[in-house]
Amino acid sequence: MVEHATIYTPAAQDDSISFSPASYVTAGLSDQAQMSGTPGTHIVIRGLMKRFQNNRIYDGFDLDLPRGKIVSIFGPNGCGKSTLINMIAGILPRDGGEILADGKRIADIKIGYVFQNYREALFPWLRSVDNIAYPLRLAGVHPAERKRRIDKLVAAFDLKFDLHSYPYDLSGGQQQTVSIMRALVTEPEVLFLDEPFSALDYEMTLIMRDQLQHVLAATGTTSLLVSHDLEEAIYLADKLLLLTRRPTRVAAFLNVPIARPRMPETTTDPAFIALKSEALSIFQAAVRGL
Ligand SMILES: Nc1ncnc2c1ncn2[C@@H]1O[C@H](COP(=O)(O)OP(=O)(O)OP(=O)(O)O)[C@@H](O)[C@H]1O
Numbered sequence: 269m270v271e272h273a274t275i276y277t278p279a280a281q282d283d284s285i286s287f288s289p290a291s292y293v294t295a296g297l298s299d300q301a302q303m304s305g306t307p308g309t310h311i312v313i314r315g316l317m318k319r320f321q322n323n324r325i326y327d328g329f330d331l332d333l334p335r336g337k338i339v340s341i342f343g344p345n346g347c348g349k350s351t352l353i354n355m356i357a358g359i360l361p362r363d364g365g366e367i368l369a370d371g372k373r374i375a376d377i378k379i380g381y382v383f384q385n386y387r388e389a390l391f392p393w394l395r396s397v398d399n400i401a402y403p404l405r406l407a408g409v410h411p412a413e414r415k416r417r418i419d420k421l422v423a424a425f426d427l428k429f430d431l432h433s434y435p436y437d438l439s440g441g442q443q444q445t446v447s448i449m450r451a452l453v454t455e456p457e458v459l460f461l462d463e464p465f466s467a468l469d470y471e472m473t474l475i476m477r478d479q480l481q482h483v484l485a486a487t488g489t490t491s492l493l494v495s496h497d498l499e500e501a502i503y504l505a506d507k508l509l510l511l512t513r514r515p516t517r518v519a520a521f522l523n524v525p526i527a528r529p530r531m532p533e534t535t536t537d538p539a540f541i542a543l544k545s546e547a548l549s550i551f552q553a554a555v556r557g558l
């Protein structure tokens with residue numbers, strides 16, 4: 269086991285947050301404490317329930333997601349990774365449980381979402397710059413402010429293509445960059461990315477990982493990234509969430525104490541390799557249902 273890694277134990281964590289030394293603490297207050305999570309928590313998930321027909325996906329799932337960090341989610345096929353982030357994002361209804369960000373409903377905060385399928389995510393009739401500006405236009409943001417926000421993102425992404433191009437004139441990686449810029453332009457509190465690079469070739473994936481790492485570190489946006497590539501999941505993450513088979517539980521929630529910026533060479537660093545091998549054994553045990 270890697271020295272810095274911590275195994276997430278919802279039971280232990282619940283004990284620590286529901287501790288109330290004074291007997292006069294009301295049930296309401298202690299509920300509130302339950303829903304604020306451990307220090308540094310941004311999003312609290314308690315008692316999450318979800319089923320599709322007779323298929324129980326989540327059955328009393330608890331998790332605290334840290335503020336301003338990148339959490340990568342990795343787990344067996346079909347375990348419910350997309351279902352989880354879609355419920356947190358409020359795109360998919362849940363059957364029970366609570367999800368709060370700083371005590372607020374997710375519907376009341378600004379979020380960004382990057383879909384796997386960038387081809388269907390962008391409006392083909394709008395130039396890239398207008399795709400990015402679209403959420404701001406919808407929110408009635410003044411054109412000067414729209415331009416300021418986009419210029420800031422252009423600088424952060426170090427763009428090598430013309431934003432006046434239409435999506436179909438761009439490569440897959442460039443289109444996904446536009447999608448990510450569109451998700452970030454509203455300066456969301458939380459960014460969701462569901463396998464954002466899985467439709468890209470390997471070379472483009474490496475470039476995109478670095479761009480994303482750089483931009484998210486600069487903005488400090490709380491981010492949840494689903495990846496089916498363990499190396500990528502670790503490379504980008506501050507914390508790695510490993511899930512079990514259904515009904516899905518947290519197999520482990522590991523810290524990724526590897527210095528940034530991470531570079532392709534980082535993947536051959538002994539600390540990286542040790543963490544990857546630890547994660548792999550947890551994953552294999554989770555797949556076997558241990
Ligand atoms: N709308 C739906 N109706 C019925 N079943 C669904 C629906 N959406 C997802 N499922 C099922 O729920 C389970 C979890 O799906 P989900 O897409 O969240 O998994 P995932 O971990 O993201 O999978 P993958 O690794 O394939 O992306 C799967 O068995 C899937 O078939």
Ligand SMILES: [Mg+2]
Nearest residue numbers: 349350351494
């Ligand atoms: Mg999925």
